[in-house]
Amino acid sequence: MNLGLPEHLARESFSRALANAGHCAALVCLVIGIVVVAESAFAGGAEGELAAVMLLAAQALLLVLVARFPTVTLTVVYLVAGSAVVFALTVLVMQPENGVDSTNNPLLALPRIALLLVGGAGAGSAIALTWATLGFGLGEAATFLGAAIGGGSWVPNVAAAGAFGLLVMVRAYDGLSRRRDTRKETGLHRASQQTRELALRHDYELRATARLHDTALSHLVAIAAAGSGPIDERLRVGIRQDLGLIVGRDWAIDHGDAAIDDGAFGSAGAAGGAGRPGRSGGNGPIAAAATRTVLPEALEAARNAGLGVRITGDPAALEVLGPVRASVLDAAVAQCLVNVARHAGVGEAEVAIGPGHGDVTVVVVDSGLGFDVDAVPDDRIGLRTSIRARIEQEGGSVQVWSSPGVGTTVVLTVPEGGA
């Protein structure tokens, strides 16, 4: 998520927000003006009242147009028409029969305040102040003329002058406060981007870590353990297979991603490759999952390690997983089976697959040597990286039960769906 407004948009955004504030206040002034006129007894009777109401309503309509489409033409039209409204209203109000002694009265202040709060075309405090000054000046001139024709004495309208002064203060503050460039200096927008990049980078590091671990570490350990002598053919085949997977490509990219890129899921996968995974949509990657072999990487790893695997339960439950999540689960199960082959001292393991309440669970069971779970050091890379870290990254969980001499059960649970 990004925080606040970026420096390059702040000026325009604040200007628009302040203009919107002015328009709201102006509209309230005009509506109140209409109410006051409608409720007052005017010289000229009902016709005079109706004329005044119509004039104020016309100004309100133009104000809405300027607020919606702040073009130079509409701004000028609003200023000219608004001045005409102020002039006409002054003539009406200043009739001697109304007993209004000067132009400094609330009824004449309301359309004048609405006139100077025009906002207008363009962004920035200087332009806004120019339009407001025009509005104030034209309003004052219109009032002067109206008083000259209608009668009564012209006195500067205190409320309109006060509103103008307030607007000048607000706009001047806005312009001056942004000169310090605090926003740019704080660099929140830049930090948001950097954080996003750091998170992505870390995610890739972790994937690369798991990939290199799966590919290389077991072979290195096997070579170190074998000592001098002829190479075990199974080891040679294993190395060849793994190197074939990674040489000549961006090996750091998780093979789940790579599988999608390569259209490795066959024709159905290619058809749905561009879409996001979801539970609906027959051509999507989830539908494609139905055509996949169940846990291909795990079975391949077991075969290379000479381990027999019995799959039980409901393998179709894997179809509800997105291709990346299915691949992550596959890789984690593969690591479990490699561990069985390496440490359990048995030739067979059982993999039970089953759907849960919004989850998919895979249980890897062996009846081998087992181990004391509490005695496993925290830095055991295999369990932490290849199994637990991967599954947790997909929002899942891993539970391990084992006792020496009894065997080991690893339960891997991931939520349905996913990328």
Next chain:
Amino acid sequence: MILRIRLAQQEADPIGAITAAPAVVIGASVAVAASVGLTFWHRAEINSPAAAILGIVLVAAAGVVASVSAWPSRAPFTAERLWVVVSLAVGGAIAEYVSTLGTDQYLYDDYGPIAIGLLILAVAPFCTWMSLLTAGFLASAVLAILAVGAAGDRGAGGSVVAVIAVNTSATLALAAAAAGYSYAIVAETLAWQRQANSAALQRDADMRAGIARSVQQSRVSLLGREVLPFLAGIMTAERITVADADRARELAEALRRALKAGIESTWLDDLAASVGSVRGVGVEVDDPGGAARELRVDQRSTLTALVSWLSNSGRSAGMTVSFRTAEHSGVITLEARPGVEPPTRRDLERFLAVARSVGMRAETRVARDNVSVEFRYDLE
């Protein structure tokens, strides 16, 4: 839409709200000046000087509460503070009414409506548009009652509705302006954030490719460059020699060590490494439990912005970021050694305001030889 109702500028754009804090003082000063000026203007109408003075004092108190409450060190500005400000200002308007009871010639020169409106407008960056509008309407309801009372005292004829409309116009117009500003700035900010987030998602694909390539240059992949040729050599060899076995053991150990370091590091370690290499400012991270992973994205951005800012322009010569976590909460302490241009408390306030807007309680202590910033947050 719901967000627009719930959010104020201080949450959506904390830096903008901080910038507005001095404007509250200005707005409050204008309100107090208006109350003093207009009281003097209609001094002939005053029949209770005590009430007149009380009115000014209440408006001044509202101004002080608004100014102090809006100051960054007291953020966030809560809805309760708005109600205190408006209540005090309405109290001022009532006192003004009492001071001219029966002798008020013109509503036009009463300061109550304008003072209330100005104070509502001044705190607009800190309140939701809905609360500002509600405050304006409720205050206007009180002013309407006062207007009816004043009209009755004068025995003036004419429409009561017109009298009420005139007396509430300043408050309603300024409250509408405040609400209009609050709504527009939050809408602008959210629109930009939606746009930026969607652009960032589109950019991610390109960034992923670049990052994947650069990850291959990292410590894990450099190791991979040693490991993979070695395995390739073994694959084509007839026999494994003792030297091969030793080399395999060495590489396995190196791989384990590198992997362990890689697993235990967090994004903050990456940031520290980047700051160290680009700006030459040492950043130590003390986070044995990897608590930095638990921070939300916006909280990470805040910490990233602060670390980057401190490491720039000689503000800090080096810093330590340490994490302590309990069951449901965490504390991040950033201790920085001042550089040639050490930061001031005021400089840091904006980061603290941003931190508060993303759910972290923040404090800072600035001394000659040490700058300390502490963030407390809840674990979800």
